[in-house]
Amino acid sequence: MMHNSFRQSMAWLHTWVGLVLGWLIFTIFIMGTASYFKSEINQWMHPEAQFQVPAPETAALIGLKTLDRIAPHAESWYLTLPTQRAPLTSAFWKEPGENGQYKSQEMNPLTGEKVIARDSLGGDFFYQMHYQLFGLPSTIGRIIVGIGAMFMLVALISGVITHKKIFKEFFTFRPKKGQRSWLDFHNFTAVVALPFFLMITYTGLAIFFYLYIPWGLMARFGSETGKLYDELQDSAAVVKFDSKPINHRMQPFELMIQQTAKEWQLGSPIGSVEVKSPNTDQAVIAFTRMPQEILNNRLGETLSFNAVTGTPLPNQKNQSVMAQTGGVIYGLHEAHLASWPLRWLLFFSGLLGTVMIATGLILWTVKRRVQNLKGGRPSFGHYLVERLNIAAIAGLPIAMAGYFWANRLISAQLASRSDLEIRSFFIFWLLSFVHALVRPWQKAWREQLAVAAILFMGIPFINMMMTPGSSLLTTLGEGHTVLAAFDLTVFGVGLFFACATYKVMQPKHSKKHNAKRTIAKTHHDLHAPHHEEVSKP
């Protein structure tokens, strides 16, 4: 064994697995947590694209008619209908031919007109960062994220084994005790949301299993691995034809939409529409219901029609346990359909995850700080870990806030402004890293936490100045929940960082300096001497 006991071996494993890719895992977690509100972030970052959400039947009809006008001979059409979270219709289609490209258009749900809004990747930037990083070829990005997720899984399980009394220690919290407090806090966050962490890490790996561990798939499918999902889903719109499609008129869409709406009188409405081979003799139109559950992405019932005759087609969805499991894995991880309370719960679980990883990383330095400083100066490794911690834990939030600021400050008309927004994100992040490298360790923490607080709390104000139409004054009055909630949430995040700054500015609690602390307190001296060698509280 690595050490005398199994538990000690696991403690060693937990420490090093957690450290080596800790910053990557932190990045994935914080970006993923923000992605629970991807649509809401998108909405805030495109303040021009605000529309009344019509009935889904109306939106479906307008969307289909628009596609019929702009892409009558596409190979397939796909429409996602507007919701409160994303109040516009998004359409994409595949152009005809072997190498036909996918094109997309966001449209006004009431008129079908192309939405003209500022060019911004919005919340999709965080989302993409979260599962494939950014700037790397997507496959490489996804593999790196997968390695991070596997490390996370190992860290979680070895952590549970290490702290076998973890559930007992759940109720232990020793505040203001330096290292013990960090450990207690690390354990507390781990236990509170352990099922969530295990679920989210495992499903994250599972979604891309065909990329991470494709050997079983290849052994059984040979060269036709692409058929896996067809076989699992048996998509209702897949009707096999041998001949080439010939142009043909379709039945009016109204007819089939009405029939679907009648069929689904109770419960959830149409969520998306798919048309295969439109305007041909092989046209099939499929309406998918918006499921109310989050657990299974495939629960969405589908009703499909032969679009030439207008007659319904039999449902061919694969309802086997494993096919359902596939849907559940996506549903659990992405929570596309989560209700508001559940979405917030998942968001806070994600935040607990980021806090758990952050406290774990800090714990590593706190534990070793005294020991590493015996020789006067910290070792290079220790120095680097400390600085990387700052650049991740304080730097990433700064970069995210900077991204929001850039969205409001860069002119809405500017071409390629989306790139500029993303560049702002990375520039803020780089500045944070450089600042952490050159400043004394505690000052770097304090200053960066303060900057994060100011940037986040400033977002509602910069919003008010640059785009008064979406400011809190307007959104609260008009009951525009999504935009108002965004401003209030980022302000809340700012307050959190303000509290953190305040905490870091407090005098130290190390026993050695208790005497000094007492004096400092009695004199209400806010400028109590900070000793670099004292561990953080």
Add this chain to the structure above:
Amino acid sequence: MVISSRASYRWMVASRCGAAILGGYVFASAITVFLSLALPGPRAEVVLFASLLSFIFYLLAVIWAFAAKTAWRAWLWLILPTLVLATISYLIKRAVF
């Protein structure tokens, strides 16, 4: 003496890391291939089931690599089952598919 024991400790850690990361991956892959070929049922569902289990086997292999008495044992008990599973998988593949 101190230096050589530190060096051997480092080699031991490196060896276990190799066993965990590479050995574990190959071991998990072998199990997945074996299950994908051996389990009954529609192929898409069998493959999904086997592949979803692969991460658990990888995890167990990593834990094993750091819990085994020596680094050699860690390697041995990853390589042996991998070879056995690979052989059986090869035979099934040749006979059935």
